[in-house]
Every structure is written in C-alpha cells, then in structure tokens.
Amino acid sequence: MTASHRPALVDGLQPIAGRYDLILCDVWGVLHNGVKAYAPASEALVRFREGGGRVVLVSNAPRPGSAVGTQLDGFGVPRRAYDAIVTSGDLTRLAIEARIDQVVHHIGPPRDMPIYHGLEVRFGPIEEADYVVCSGFDNDERETVEDYRERLEAMRARDLPMVCANPDLVVERGRAIIPCAGTIALAYEEMGGRVFYAGKPHAPIYERAVAVGSELRGEPVRKERVLAIGDAIRTDIAGAAGFGIDSLLVARGIHAEELGAHRGPLISQHVQDWVDLQPVKPKAITDALSWAA
CATH class of the missing domain: 3.40.50.1000 (HAD superfamily/HAD-like)
Incomplete structure (x- = not known):
C-alpha cells in the first residue's frame, strides 16, 4: 500500500x-x-x-x-x-411488486412484515413458492444458520431464487453481535442458490x-x-x-x-x-x- x-x-x-x-x-x-x-x-x-x-x-x-x-x-x-x-x-418491496403475481415464502420475524403492507401478496410454503424473501432470523438471539439448513435444502431442490432484504451478516445490539439475513443468504448462495441482495x-x-x-x-x-x-x-x-x-x-x-x-x-x-x-x-x-x- x-x-x-x-x-x-x-x-x-x-x-x-x-x-x-x-x-x-x-x-x-x-x-x-x-x-x-x-x-x-x-x-x-x-x-x-x-x-x-x-x-x-x-x-x-x-x-x-x-x-x-x-x-x-x-x-x-x-x-x-x-x-x-x-x-x-424499500428495494425489497420493489422486488416484491415486480413479482406480485407469484407466491412468496417468507423467512424472518413478524416485525419485518411491513415490507408487504398494502401489497396483494400470496404467501405459501416452500413447496408452493415461486421465490423466497429472507429478512432475518425468526429468533436472532438463539438461532444459527444450521436451524435453517433443511429449509435451504428444500429451496435449493426447487431452485427458488431468494431476495435478501438485509445483506448484513451481523449487527451490534448493545454489546452483543447479532446475526442478520445476510448470513442465511450467504449459506444459500454457497449451496448454489440464486440470491438478489437488496441493500449494501x-x-x-x-x-x-x-x-x-x-x-x-x-x-x-x-x-x-x-x-x-x-x-x-x-x-x-x-x-x-x-x-x-x-x-x-x-x-x-x-x-x-x-x-x-x-x-x-x-x-x-x-x-x-x-x-x-x-x-x-x-x-x-x-x-x-x-x-x-
């Protein structure tokens, strides 16, 4: 340097x-x-x-x-x-609007559901979904990526694209380091899955x-x-x-x-x-x- x-x-x-x-x-x-x-x-x-x-x-x-x-x-x-x-x-919402006729499977906590507000979205299980939106862990204080491995394998088997609503791997909450959706998306990408990252x-x-x-x-x-x-x-x-x-x-x-x-x-x-x-x-x-x- x-x-x-x-x-x-x-x-x-x-x-x-x-x-x-x-x-x-x-x-x-x-x-x-x-x-x-x-x-x-x-x-x-x-x-x-x-x-x-x-x-x-x-x-x-x-x-x-x-x-x-x-x-x-x-x-x-x-x-x-x-x-x-x-x-x-905001960018995730635009991606959802572009797929408004498709069935989405959501991964993430209830607090992230405002990204769908006002949109006529059809939710479904992995077996019926056309794509997946991942906004984070259901419980980011206790879960790890391994808790999602079975779901990711089912998604990969159907070659479902994922929209990652938060590309961060971790954030600081007080003095604790908390995992984010980017961790799940990275694991899916390493399995060969297709991921669109909506943010930085x-x-x-x-x-x-x-x-x-x-x-x-x-x-x-x-x-x-x-x-x-x-x-x-x-x-x-x-x-x-x-x-x-x-x-x-x-x-x-x-x-x-x-x-x-x-x-x-x-x-x-x-x-x-x-x-x-x-x-x-x-x-x-x-x-x-x-x-x-």
Missing part, C-alpha cells in the same frame, strides 16, 4: 465535511446500537445539514424507510439530522440514495462530492468503493474489538495494520461519528 492509500484518522466529521455535498449515512452502528442513540453522531449530521449539505440515511434494515424513521424517533435520533431514508426494505454493498441502493439526494439539492450530485459513512467493511466501505464514492469508517461499531476502539484512543499503526488486511480501504477513519473531537 502506498502512502496515498493510507486512510486518514480524523477527529470527527468537521475536518472533511467541506469536501462533500451529500452524505449517505449508515444507521445501525453509527447513529444507534440497537439500544440507544449516539447523540454526537446525530449532532454531526445536524451540523453538516446546517452548512448546506444533505443527508440520506442508507440502511440495510429489512423494513421501509418510513418504519425506520419511526424506530429512530423511539431511539431519540432527531428528524433534523437527516433529509431522507433509503432502506434495503450492491449498487441499486446507492443509485437510489444518490438520486434522492440529487432531488433534495435540486441538481445532480457528482460522485466526488458524496461521502458514505458506516461501520462495516463488507457492506458500507465495500459498497462505497464499488460505487466509486469516498467513505468514512466508524471504528466504534462491529469492528470495534479488531480496531481496539473500546480500549481507548485509536492507535494509528494498529489501525493501519488492520486496514492493510482489508480488501477495500476507507478514505478516512474516525473513532465514533461526531462533529469534532
């Missing part, structure tokens, strides 16, 4: 904010941890918007953006911290988010003026790299233990050693999202 590829360690968003017109910000792990909101993160986005920037929250939540907004209200994330929300649930790191969700941001600004936003913020190399950073935009990695997220974020201030060489092992590199890294240290 050359020196020019070394991510900058920045004390908050302020040092780099002026380079960007639009922020695509991850939600879980950046604005909250599934239990409580991170007030400094919201304040950073408020300050960015006060300076004329626009913020679109981009989440792999397997629910519509409106439902995520309601959830953020409950966590205490203020509406003034963002302009719009685009979720993998795949391009469609970025295309939609930038289109929304451009509409908010009243003019197209150039990619060099877009910053993605997130806490996951596999989704947030890889997705930004693949789409051709800069990224800011929040260390105090799912990679916190690897980066030593919970042990004190980030150590530059330790962080660089870790970054060197990653398949994609962020433009910059910060401990936790804030405006300034």
Whole structure:
C-alpha cells in the first residue's frame, strides 16, 4: 500500500465535511446500537445539514424507510439530522411488486412484515413458492444458520431464487453481535442458490440514495462530492468503493474489538495494520461519528 492509500484518522466529521455535498449515512452502528442513540453522531449530521449539505440515511434494515424513521424517533435520533431514508426494505418491496403475481415464502420475524403492507401478496410454503424473501432470523438471539439448513435444502431442490432484504451478516445490539439475513443468504448462495441482495454493498441502493439526494439539492450530485459513512467493511466501505464514492469508517461499531476502539484512543499503526488486511480501504477513519473531537 502506498502512502496515498493510507486512510486518514480524523477527529470527527468537521475536518472533511467541506469536501462533500451529500452524505449517505449508515444507521445501525453509527447513529444507534440497537439500544440507544449516539447523540454526537446525530449532532454531526445536524451540523453538516446546517452548512448546506444533505443527508440520506442508507440502511440495510429489512423494513421501509418510513418504519425506520419511526424506530429512530423511539431511539431519540432527531428528524433534523437527516433529509431522507433509503432502506434495503424499500428495494425489497420493489422486488416484491415486480413479482406480485407469484407466491412468496417468507423467512424472518413478524416485525419485518411491513415490507408487504398494502401489497396483494400470496404467501405459501416452500413447496408452493415461486421465490423466497429472507429478512432475518425468526429468533436472532438463539438461532444459527444450521436451524435453517433443511429449509435451504428444500429451496435449493426447487431452485427458488431468494431476495435478501438485509445483506448484513451481523449487527451490534448493545454489546452483543447479532446475526442478520445476510448470513442465511450467504449459506444459500454457497449451496448454489440464486440470491438478489437488496441493500449494501450492491449498487441499486446507492443509485437510489444518490438520486434522492440529487432531488433534495435540486441538481445532480457528482460522485466526488458524496461521502458514505458506516461501520462495516463488507457492506458500507465495500459498497462505497464499488460505487466509486469516498467513505468514512466508524471504528466504534462491529469492528470495534479488531480496531481496539473500546480500549481507548485509536492507535494509528494498529489501525493501519488492520486496514492493510482489508480488501477495500476507507478514505478516512474516525473513532465514533461526531462533529469534532
């Protein structure tokens, strides 16, 4: 790696904010941890918007953006911290609408059912389904992929395509690491199954988010003026790299233990050693999202 590829360690968003017109910000792990909101993160986005920037929250939540907004209200994330929300649930819903005449088999908890609200969907067992929507584990605190192996084998036997409504492998809930739908989808893909991933790191969700941001600004936003913020190399950073935009990695997220974020201030060489092992590199890294240290 050359020196020019070394991510900058920045004390908050302020040092780099002026380079960007639009922020695509991850939600879980950046604005909250599934239990409580991170007030400094919201304040950073408020300050960015006060300076004329626009913020679109981009989440792999397997629910519509409106439902995520309601959830953020409950966590205490203020509406003034963002302009719009685009979720993998939104793109999943579009995929369902495109298959509205087909029978769907759903894998996931009841809390994810809003992706179907208002649609005349026909649900059925694997034996009758034309495709599968996977939004997560029925019980993500106790189950593993092995609990779904028999269902995945039955799906594979019928060559059913899967729409993965949340490509995340894991998320942080408080101090616990919880598996997501992406874990099930990856297992199905490794069995030879066909999977459409509705969210990050795949391009469609970025295309939609930038289109929304451009509409908010009243003019197209150039990619060099877009910053993605997130806490996951596999989704947030890889997705930004693949789409051709800069990224800011929040260390105090799912990679916190690897980066030593919970042990004190980030150590530059330790962080660089870790970054060197990653398949994609962020433009910059910060401990936790804030405006300034």
